[in-house]
Amino acid sequence: MTNAAPLIEGRDLTRQFPMTAGAVTALNHASIRIEAAEYVAITGPSGCGKSTLLHLLGCVDQPTSGSLTFEGRDVARLNETERSRIRLTRIGFVFQRFFLLPMLTAWENVELPQAEAGVPRSERRNRTRELLEYVGLADRIDHRPSQLSGGEMQRVAIARALANRPALLLADEPTGELDEVTGDQIADLFDRVHADGTAIVVVTHNATVAARAGRRLAMKSGRIVEAGKQ
Amino acid sequence: MTRLRLILFILLSAAGVAASFAATAAAPDALPAVLVSRQLAESARLHVGDTVTFALDAEGKGGRQFRVAGTYEPTPDPMKFTARRIEARMHLPDLVDVTAAQPDADSADAVDGINVRLAHPDDARAFGAAVMARAPGIFARPTARTGDGSDPFAVLDRFHFAIAVVTVVGSTAFLLALMVMRAEERRETVGIVRLIGISQRSILLEVLVEGLLIAAGGAIFGVLFALATQGAVNRFFQWRYDTALVFVRVTTRIALESVALAVPLGIVAGLVGSWTLLRRDVVAMVRR
Numbered sequence A: 001m002t003n004a005a006p007l008i009e010g011r012d013l014t015r016q017f018p019m020t021a022g023a024v025t026a027l028n029h030a031s032i033r034i035e036a037a038e039y040v041a042i043t044g045p046s047g048c049g050k051s052t053l054l055h056l057l058g059c060v061d062q063p064t065s066g067s068l069t070f071e072g073r074d075v076a077r078l079n080e081t082e083r084s085r086i087r088l089t090r091i092g093f094v095f096q097r098f099f100l101l102p103m104l105t106a107w108e109n110v111e112l113p114q115a116e117a118g119v120p121r122s123e124r125r126n127r128t129r130e131l132l133e134y135v136g137l138a139d140r141i142d143h144r145p146s147q148l149s150g151g152e153m154q155r156v157a158i159a160r161a162l163a164n165r166p167a168l169l170l171a172d173e174p175t176g177e178l179d180e181v182t183g184d185q186i187a188d189l190f191d192r193v194h195a196d197g198t199a200i201v202v203v204t205h206n207a208t209v210a211a212r213a214g215r216r217l218a219m220k221s222g223r224i225v226e227a228g229k230q
Numbered sequence B: 001m002t003r004l005r006l007i008l009f010i011l012l013s014a015a016g017v018a019a020s021f022a023a024t025a026a027a028p029d030a031l032p033a034v035l036v037s038r039q040l041a042e043s044a045r046l047h048v049g050d051t052v053t054f055a056l057d058a059e060g061k062g063g064r065q066f067r068v069a070g071t072y073e074p075t076p077d078p079m080k081f082t083a084r085r086i087e088a089r090m091h092l093p094d095l096v097d098v099t100a101a102q103p104d105a106d107s108a109d110a111v112d113g114i115n116v117r118l119a120h121p122d123d124a125r126a127f128g129a130a131v132m133a134r135a136p137g138i139f140a141r142p143t144a145r146t147g148d149g150s151d152p153f154a155v156l157d158r159f160h161f162a163i164a165v166v167t168v169v170g171s172t173a174f175l176l177a178l179m180v181m182r183a184e185e186r187r188e189t190v191g192i193v194r195l196i197g198i199s200q201r202s203i204l205l206e207v208l209v210e211g212l213l214i215a216a217g218g219a220i221f222g223v224l225f226a227l228a229t230q231g232a233v234n235r236f237f238q239w240r241y242d243t244a245l246v247f248v249r250v251t252t253r254i255a256l257e258s259v260a261l262a263v264p265l266g267i268v269a270g271l272v273g274s275w276t277l278l279r280r281d282v283v284a285m286v287r288r
């Protein structure tokens, strides 16, 4: 695995946010390499730059300095349309607050990224049904987020993240708003996603979720301070 | 001028005549006929067959008696809609008679307007020019719209246009503020869709279609509302000013103009609103 090209590689990533009171350095010369189909957990105290790192890995934000390649492409050279396309087709996002579109049903939330990617209608229908079955919500397809529990919303969000068969699933505190049992169900689901061949990078405070990852990184003050392999 | 037949209807100036009529009971059939306006008939409780005296003098001195032959609805005139139409129509010789009998020479001037209906309305302009050439001091002009900007309808049109401009500018400002507020409400939603990779083009397209539907819906609602209420508005003002004047008329052209104005405005307002979001940093939009 080490010889193959990495899925994503960030070198000396620094991200500063210019503020009136002076720039905040959220990420300070962090380097990270994620292999295809790897499962990595990132832990660390609040404000240490975990989300900032995840946004860079997800091609949502861009580093102040340092370089990032995604599937061999230099992300800095891509324009917003190209980065948007990568987010749509190669990366899935899962957040603490689910971020489902409130006016769409579970079905429509999962269908949206496929429609944007130009997946034909019949294929889309099959894929959406398959995904909602996969996350155990086949009977809730017509429900809107407001009619679902936190765990159910997070499962819809995972189905949406997987809609276009991404190579990488990025999760930022995915169990942060869930109780322990529900959180475990989400962690179980991640295990399955990983087993199906998708790389996962999960930022979490939850030790049991982190324990399931193949590799754990700890962050502190914008740096990756500790890397452990199991 | 002989080919232009002058047909009789005389409009007596209301001020000169109104004060001095009185119903009397004298040899009815032999009297000359007069038509009184509906308003005059109502206020003086006149009926067909009644005998009335018309004089230029408030005391009725030197008046002539007439028989009420009928009533008529005065032609609506936007220049006169606040005036009470206390009017009568009599044959020209009778009018001359009434005015000639006045001892006071100035009273003849009390007739300040005569409406003439031509058998061939197309000749109106030529007729007016001929009258003015022959009778200096008399101003004759066609009642049809002249298009030179001086006729009362053109003045009203400009007035309406000014009101419309003020309304459109005011509601556009309101609409824009509303759309920017709505866009702000959607900050997180737009942040999410951009984050998961929906392109700015798709978002703009969505906003465009939405703006189009809402604006078209709004415009159609407005036109339907105007159509549904114009009868009531007309009836109210016709009652208020006691006239047959039509105050509101929603024509096809007005309806189309409203839609043509509202739809682009709605789309632009939607685009301006969403543009404020599309320029923003995605991460900042979804951060708490």
Ligand SMILES: Nc1ncnc2c1ncn2[C@@H]1O[C@H](COP(=O)(O)OP(=O)(O)O)[C@@H](O)[C@H]1O
Pocket: A017, A024, A025, A026, A044, A045, A046, A047, A048, A049, A050, A051, A052, A053, B283, B284, B287
């Ligand atoms: N868009 C931003 N603007 C200003 N400061 C930011 C922004 N994003 C993050 N930061 C700052 O960067 C630091 C790291 O933030 P973050 O990556 O969200 O931390 P974590 O996810 O580990 O809690 C914090 O001090 C935070 O206030």
Ligand SMILES: [Mg+2]
Pocket: A050, A051, A052, A172
């Ligand atoms: Mg965070």
